[in-house]
Amino acid sequence: EVQLVESGGDLVQPGGSLRLSCAASGFTFSGYWMGWFRQAPGRGLECVASVRRDGNEKLYVDSVKGRFTISRDNAKDSLYLQMNSLRAGDSAVYYCARLDWNSLDYWGQGTPVTVSS
Amino acid sequence: DVVMTQSPLSLPVTLGQPASISCRSSQSLVNSDGNTYLSWFQQRPGQSPRRLIYKVSNRDSGVPDRFSGSGSGTDFTLKISRVEAEDVGVYYCMQGAHWPFTFGQGTKLEIK
Numbered sequence: 001e002v003q004l005v006e007s008g009g010d011l012v013q014p015g016g017s018l019r020l021s022c023a024a025s026g027f028t029f030s031g032y033w034m035g036w037f038r039q040a041p042g043r044g045l046e047c048v049a050s051v052r053r054d055g056n057e058k059l060y061v062d063s064v065k066g067r068f069t070i071s072r073d074n075a076k077d078s079l080y081l082q083m084n085s086l087r088a089g090d091s092a093v094y095y096c097a098r099l100d101w102n103s104l105d106y107w108g109q110g111t112p113v114t115v116s117s
Numbered sequence: 118d119v120v121m122t123q124s125p126l127s128l129p130v131t132l133g134q135p136a137s138i139s140c141r142s143s144q145s146l147v148n149s150d151g152n153t154y155l156s157w158f159q160q161r162p163g164q165s166p167r168r169l170i171y172k173v174s175n176r177d178s179g180v181p182d183r184f185s186g187s188g189s190g191t192d193f194t195l196k197i198s199r200v201e202a203e204d205v206g207v208y209y210c211m212q213g214a215h216w217p218f219t220f221g222q223g224t225k226l227e228i229k
Contacts, residue, residue: 045158045166045209045220061217095165101172102154102213107165 002026002106004096009111016086016115022079022096022108030054030074033099036081038092039110046092049081050099063089086115119144119212123221129229136197138224140210145190147214154213157186157195160223161206170195202228 008020020036035050049060049070058070069082079096091114097104120143130136146153157170168177170186173193183198197204205228210221 044223045211047217047219050216059216101175102148102152102218103156103168103171103211104158104166105168105171105177107167109165 002098004098004106004108006094006096006108006111009094009113011114011116012086013117014087014115017082017084018086018113020081020083020094020096020111020113024077024079024096024098027098029072029077034072034079035097035099035104036070036079037095037097037104037107038090038113039095040089040092043092048094051079083113086113088115091115118217119146119215119219121210121212121219121221123208123210123224126222126224128224128226130197130200130226131229132202133199136200136204136226138195138208138210138226140188140193140195140221142191142193142212144215146193146212147190153189155186155188155193156211156213157184158209158211159204159206160209161203164206166209197226200226200228 003025005023036048039045051058051070055072067085071080093110093112095110096108098106122141124139146155153173155173158166160166169180174186185196187194207223207225209223
């Protein structure tokens with residue numbers, strides 16, 4: 001059974017940093033692109049970043065470029081999102097997802113990030 | 118970025134009746150590989166999104182056959198042949214043809 005379990009979400013002050021993790025199981029992690037997506041309270045879904053199978057190609061939405069870094073450790077079946085210079089607008093539930101057919105076939109349960117003073 | 122526009126945004130439906138959600142994109146969703154990357158997701162209250170349909174009309178494993186997707190180019194539709202109580206939630210379309218992937222605003226389906 002495919003499982004994605006996020007962790008690391010927290011309350012952080014504006015300008016602060018946070019690192020999210022996603023532990024994957026039930027599939028060959030190194031065989032899939034992976035991504036981070038977010039959903040602000042009461043709002044829709046937004047793409048944040050994605051990373052190729054080998055970790056050597058990374059894509060970001062413009063609003064997080066230069067502030068967020070996606071990475072993966074295929075030996076540990078884990079996906080990460082390093083978030084720096086956080087803003088109030090980054091407050092959301094962050095989901096880890098597996099990419100398949102340019103879509104997201106499995107999602108984690110999400111981890112909440114709140115940026116507030 | 119590709120803008121995805123869904124309608125209606127609110128969809129009250131009587132149990133057992135059909136429902137239809139429209140999704141239009143600001144650009145063609147035909148990728149350079151020839152595939153059309155349009156997906157549909159269901160998000161039940163308090164849950165993570167769940168994919169129902171990928172590449173316009175391919176139903177995911179375990180998705181009831183009352184759900185179907187159709188369309189081409191920039192115009193797509195999700196249909197539920199007979200709405201059941203468990204279908205309550207928000208439905209999103211998403212394009213995966215162009216980065217960044219983008220979602221529609223969501224359509225909230227409720228039972229009348």
